[in-house]
Amino acid sequence: MNKIIEARFLAPDVKLFRIEAPKIAEKRKPGQFIILRVHKNGERIPLTIADSSTEDGTITIIVQGIGKTTKHLNTLEAGGEIIDLVGPLGKPSHIENFGTAVSIGGGVGTAIAYPTAKALKEAGNHVISIIGGRTKEFVILEDEMKAVCDEVYPTTDDGSYGFHGFVTQKLQQLLDEGRKIDFVLAIGPIPMMKAVADVTRPYGIKTVVSLNPIMVDGTGMCGGCRALVDDKVVFVCVDGPEFDAHKVDFSVLTKRNRMYLSQEKQSVEEFEHKCKLDAKIKEVANG
C-alpha cells in the first residue's frame, strides 16, 4: 500500500499525484517508471516517474485519464492509497553533455520529459524545451520547465497559447534559424514522436524517444512489451523505455498498442457508467 500525499489536476483529465514510496524515491533515476494497480482486480499499468523527493520519500506521477485504470486513478484524492506500486523499472535515460539539447513533450509527454530535461541541464547542456498542447489548457509544467531549462517554448495546435502549430513545426523553425542542435528527446503520442524523428533524421541529430507499449510485469518476464528497433526485437520494459528514434518501427508500435482497443473501450464505458450511477446514488442519498 502506498499513500497518496497530494493529488491535483494540472489540465483537464491530467492529474498530478505525489505518492509515498521512499525506496523508489531514493533509487529512481530520470527516465525510469513504475507499475501500479488501483484495485484488487486491477490491471498493471506503467507510468513514468516525473519527479521524486528523498526528503519526504515521495514520487510524483502525472496521469492522463484515457483508459479505465488511469480514469479510476484520477478519481483518487490525497489520503487515498495505491494497492500495488513497483519500481523503479526500466533503464535510466542516458545523460551526457551533448551541447544543445531539445526536450519535446507532447501533452502528458511533457511530464515524462521533465526529469530527463532537468538531468540534461544538470549535466551542462543548454536545454531548450518545447511543450505542446492541443490548446492552452493542455500545456502543462511550463513553470517547472522554466525553472530547469534555458529556453521554453509552449506550442498549441490552435494558437490559443504560445507558438501556433505542432511541436515539430517549432523544432523545424529552430533548425531553420540555424540553431545548432546536438540532441533531441521527444516524448508524447506515437505520431508526434515519429514526426520528430522525421524532422531530425536529415540533420543526423541524435534523437531519443520514450516508448509506451502495453506492459504486464515490467521485468522482462512476459515479452508483451516487445517492439522492433533496428529490425530487432526489444523488450521495452528492460531494454528501454528510451530508444534511438531513427531506428524505432513506429508502425509496429502503433499497431501493437491497438491490440486491446475494443476491450479498453468496453472497460471505459462500463467504468463511466458506474461512476454516473454512483454519483446518482449519492445525489439521491443526499436528498
Place this chain on the structure above:
Amino acid sequence: MADLTNKERMKIQKHHMPEQDPLERAKNFLEVNLGYDTATAIEEAQRCIQCKNKPCVEGCPVRVDIPGFIKQIELGNFKEAAAILKKDNALPAVCGRVCPQEEQCEMVCTVGKKNAPVAIGYLERWAADWERKNIGLQKPELKPKTGKKVAIVGGGPAGLSCAGDLIQMGHDVVVFEALHEIGGVLMYGIPEFRLPKVIVQAEVDGLREMGVEFRTNQVIGMTDTVDELLKEYDAVFLGVGAGLPYFLNIPGEHLNGIYSANEYLTRVNLMKAYDFPNSDTPMFNVMGKSVAVFGGGNTAMDAVRTSLRLGAKKAMIIYRRTEKEMPARVEEIKHAKEEGVEFFLLHAPIEFYGDEEGWLKGVKVQEMELGEPDASGRRRPVPIEGAIKDIPIEVAVVAIGNGSNPIISKTTPDLKVNKWGNILVDEKTMKTNKKGVFAGGDIVTGGATVILAMGAGRTAAAAIDEYLKNPDVWLEEKKEEVTN
C-alpha cells in the same frame, strides 16, 4: 487388512483418477482431476508391497519416504501420512498434482514391473488434501529464535521451501517478490484447472502464520540490490526462476495475437483476464478463434488447454519433434487430447503472416522428418523439402522455454553465472561464489520442475543454517567444494 499377501496386493488394479468429463471440463477452469475418495485411497495404498529396496525413494528428487506414507494411508493414519510427506516435501499438495511421476518414483516402482505402478502421485495429493481439508495444515515446531535474518528473493517453489525450512530453524525470514502475488509459476503459470490457487494460497498462508514475512512488488536489482540486502540480512537466497521467454525469431512475430506463454498464462491466471471486464486486464478475445501453441512441454499444454477454456474453436499444438520427445507430463498430453486439442507433430513454424492492420492471420509451417540423433540423444528433426503449408490462425502462443532473467546478474556483477546466465552454485550447498549468497531453482538449472526447485530450496536452507552458525569457519570448510 494389513495382512494382505503380496500376491493379493498385486491383484488389485490401479485406481483411476476420477476426472471431470473431457468435453465438459474443456469449457471451465475447475480442476480436471477430482481426487480419490478415502476408500479408493486406502485400496490404492494396498497395492504397495512395501518392497525392501524402495526404488521409488531413489526415484524421488527429494527422497520422500514413499512406502512410509503409503503404509500410513493403508492403516488409516492419515495425519501421520501427511506428516511423513512433509518431512521431505514442503508442498505435497502441489507436487502430487504437477510432478512428472512417470519419470520419477512411479517409473521405478517395483509393482510397476508387472502391473501399473502404484499411483504414488495421486496418493500424495490425497494425503495432502486430506490434511488441508480435515485438520488444516499442521504447523511444525519452530526452534527458538536465532536472531539471524535471511532474505529470500523470489516467491516460487524454491523460495517458499527455503523460507519454510529457515523459519522452522529459528531464523527471521523475509521473502521479496517482484509481482503482486506470491507463488511464482504456481500462481502465474500453472492454470487453475491443474493446480487450484487456493492450494498455493493455503501454503503461503501457512508460512505467514509461522512468521515468514512477505514483501510483494519488490524487484531485487531495481528496488534493492543483492548487495544492499546483504547489509541488512545475514544471508540471501536467490530463487528468481527462469523468467525470460524465448521467441521463435521468425518473421512476423510482432503481429497482434502472438503471445509468449508467460504473457498468455499470466494474463489468464495472475491477472484473471478470463473474467474481463470484471477483472480489468484484457486479453485477445479467443472465443471462436483458431489458436496454435508452439512447444511440447507442460507450458505448451497449459496454454493450449487454456485456449479451449477461453472458447477457442480450434486449439493446436505445433511441435517440431514427435510425441515421444515432448517434455510434458504424460497426463497433460492425454488430457489435452481428450479435450480435443489437435496435434501437429513434426511441424516447425517458419513465418507468421498478418493483415494490413497488424493482426495475425496464419502461420507457415515446414513439415519435418526425424534424422540422426543429436548430442542429447534425441533424433533431430530435419525439414522435408518443399513440404510447407499455411495454417490459418488468429492467436499464437510461443511456449518454447525460458532463458534466465538478467536483472539480478546485471546488478550483481561479482556473482558468477554461466553463458546462459544461470547462477553457478555448489550443488551440495547451493552456495554461490558470493559470500552469504545462495541460489536454487530454475535460475540455477534453467526451466526444470517444481520438485527440483523445492529440493534446491531445502538444500540451501540446510546449508544457510550451518553457514549462519559461523560464516567464516563454514566457508573455510567448504572452500574445497568447487562452484561448478
